[in-house]
Amino acid sequence: MKPAAFEYFAPETVPECLELLARFGDDAKLIAGGQSLAPLMNFRLVQPEAVIDLNRIESLSYIRVDGDLLRIGAMTRQRDLEEDATVRELAPLLAEAIPNIGHFQIRNRGTIGGSLAHADPAAELPAVLLALGASLQIEGPSGTRTEAALDFFQGYLTTSLASDEVLTEIAIPRAEDREGCAVLEVSERHGDFALVGAVSRVVTDPAAAITAALVGLFGVSDRPVLFDVSEMLAGTTGDGLTAVGEAVSASVTPDSDTHATAEYRSHVAGVLARRALATAYERSVPSG
Numbered sequence: 465m466k467p468a469a470f471e472y473f474a475p476e477t478v479p480e481c482l483e484l485l486a487r488f489g490d491d492a493k494l495i496a497g498g499q500s501l502a503p504l505m506n507f508r509l510v511q512p513e514a515v516i517d518l519n520r521i522e523s524l525s526y527i528r529v530d531g532d533l534l535r536i537g538a539m540t541r542q543r544d545l546e547e548d549a550t551v552r553e554l555a556p557l558l559a560e561a562i563p564n565i566g567h568f569q570i571r572n573r574g575t576i577g578g579s580l581a582h583a584d585p586a587a588e589l590p591a592v593l594l595a596l597g598a599s600l601q602i603e604g605p606s607g608t609r610t611e612a613a614l615d616f617f618q619g620y621l622t623t624s625l626a627s628d629e630v631l632t633e634i635a636i637p638r639a640e641d642r643e644g645c646a647v648l649e650v651s652e653r654h655g656d657f658a659l660v661g662a663v664s665r666v667v668t669d670p671a672a673a674i675t676a677a678l679v680g681l682f683g684v685s686d687r688p689v690l691f692d693v694s695e696m697l698a699g700t701t702g703d704g705l706t707a708v709g710e711a712v713s714a715s716v717t718p719d720s721d722t723h724a725t726a727e728y729r730s731h732v733a734g735v736l737a738r739r740a741l742a743t744a745y746e747r748s749v750p751s752g
Contacts (some may be wrong), residue, residue, distance in 0.1 A: 467505035474517040478524070478603055478632060482696045484604060485628045488514040494630060495519075496539060496578030499570050524577070524632060527551060534636045538577025546571060547590055554638040557596060557645035557665060561588045564647060567655045577631045580616070583623050584686070586657040588647070590617050591680035591688035595663050598636045604629035613631055620686040636640045642668045644747030646740040649683075650732055652723065662736035666697075666744035673699050674745065679708075679737045684718040691715070691737070701721045709738030 475481045485492055491513035518524065524539035527548055534554045536545070545551050546562040551660050564590055565571055565579070568659040579589045580600070593600075593613040598610045605628055616624050625631060639645075649661030660683045667676040674697045682688045693708050713734030720726045 465506050465508060467502075468508055468511040470505075470512055471514045472517065473514060474520045476520045476522075478630065481518065481521065481630055482603065482605060482628065484514065484516050485630065489518075490627045492580070492627070496575040496581075497541070497573040497581060497619070498578075499566070499574045500578065500582045500584070512547055518630075529554065529638075530635075532638050534638060536576055536634045536636070538580075538633060539575050540577075540632045542571040542574045542576060542579070544569065545576060555596060555636050556639055556643075557647065557663060558589075558592055558636065560645060561592045561647045561663060564588050564649060564661075565660075570640050570655075576634060580634070581623060581625060581631050583617050583621050584657070585620060585685060585687050586659075586660070586661075586683040588649070588661060588663070588682060591661065591663050591682040591690075592647075593634065593636075594688050594690040595665050595678050595680035596636050598634055600631055601633035601635065603632050605653055608632075610635075614690065617687040622687075640667050641751070642670075642748050643743040644668075646743035646747070648736045648740045648743075650736070660684055660718075660732040660736060661681050662733065662740040664737070664740035664744040666741060666748045668745070668748040672701050672749045674701070677741060677744075679712065681712070681716065681733055681737065684716040684733050689716060693741070697741075702742060705738045705741050708741060709734035712737040 473484050493512035494516050496518050524537040526537040528535045552559040599615045600616050602609050644666050647663050649658035651658045662681055664679045669675050676694045677697045679691045715729050716733050717730035717732055718726045
């Protein structure tokens, strides 16, 4: 199928983009990599009056270190994140998650901001940003505001972005010295959206005891879900993960669909949470 007719705009600055959003309001759609919006338009599930292309706004594509923060422009390609040594060093969880996103052709065009703004609950990046404690910079007619990732995702394909706002930057705290991470997911085929997925971060002290532990889940709700299990695991050396997995399984309430039942997703969520935390713990303890 082909999309319905629309007007096309390619602003070169964020202020130009905001002017267009103010003009068209809810009748406009922003396009970044186009990996999500284009199929929706082709099937006429979305029929915007105007499409605003962000690809000429060069100021939105960057990877920078700012003290203890890694700052990433919203138009940064997923493939660039995958190959960047700074990302691997300062945000290893993000680096590990990127290769799970579709296929490399998708990552060549897909952007970090586009994936976050689309807010598919089965996507990796929203859960990763929750586990990393990231914040998002958003620009609109009233200026710039900062939103915690935990508050940004509000439902199925729904975020806190207003129709006259644009996501411009993601800020991620740098990984701690004794921090391990892991990404696990179950999908029908490599490159498909996950049926269930888990991302985890574990921080340990010099005695190899856990001081912080988080697990983020995707594919189990209408948005990514974060569990801070630091209290349950504090002071342990990887013990008690079975209880954490059982608690996660009991806490999620996924839906059934043609791909998996709710019971299956709940069970797998607990298994993946336990395994992801175990792997992250092992990676947090220096070898030798």
